[in-house]
Amino acid sequence: MMKKWKHWLLPTVLLLSLGLAACSNGEPEEEAESTDTAQTDNETTDDNMEQEPDEPATGEDEEETNNDEHIEHQLGLSIGDTATVVSSPDDLTYEVTINEVSYRDELENVTLYDDTFVLVDVTVENVDDKTFDAADIFTPAIGELDSEEYVPAVDSEYLQNTSEITMVEGELAPGDSVEGTFVFDAMQVEQYNLAFGHAGDQITTRAEWEFNSDEIQ
Known part of the structure; x- marks a missing residue:
């Protein structure tokens, strides 16, 4: 067991x-x-x-930022100063430098109606991203400082046969510049205001230069 x-x-x-x-x-x-x-x-x-x-910013976003950038009006400039002008409605962006201003009593093949011819020598540079004709920039005007009376530059049509005047014209690619002269048939005053667009004009960004008669050659 x-x-x-x-x-x-x-x-x-x-x-x-x-x-x-x-x-x-x-x-x-x-x-x-x-x-x-x-x-x-x-x-x-x-x-x-x-x-x-994180997704990087695209080129389109950068382009929109650049296009939306606002350039302020530039007022009270002096002879020799450079300003940025933005014309409307094509939004052409360019820099304008006033090189010198001079008086002329007469010009070849051009009739004087007021006191004197005021010749303004300028350099225009294309700082836009597109090509345009220099003749398409905003037409400047001149008047007595602190007044509301301005006269526009003499039309290029009347200056075609004036050999001593170089016109502001020609195709400008981005970065290109041209030097030429605007002619004004104006009164002779003590103080001038030269405006690429003044307060009453439809222009995106305007520029104004002030100078005395003793600064004019």
Whole structure:
């Protein structure tokens, strides 16, 4: 009887031991598998964050910013100063420099109706991004300082046969410049105001130069 009990007990103990060992071995494997899965998910999230940088500004955005830039009117300038003018409605942008101003009592093939001819030598530079004809810039006018009376420059049509006058004309590509002379049939006064667009004109950006008669050659 004792031998039979021993024979039964030994297999039972072995089975219990194997069962406990199996349970003990299974739990760490499940935890390890869960930890590996969480680590993989975190790595995937980090990779996605690295692959999604901020989108850079496009060229269109930069162009819109440049086109929307506003240039203030420039007033009270002196002979020798340079100003930026923006004409309307074509929005031609160019720089104008007043080089010198002179009086003339007469001009070849041109009739004088007022006191004197006022000749204004200028340099015009195209600072736009498109080509245009220099003759298409805003026509300047001259008047007595602090008055509302201005006379426009003599039309180029009347100066075609005047050899001593160089016209402001010709095609200007971006960066190109031209030097020429505007002629005014005007009164002789103590102080002048030369305006590329004044307060009453429809012009996007205007410029005005002030000078005394003793500055005129």
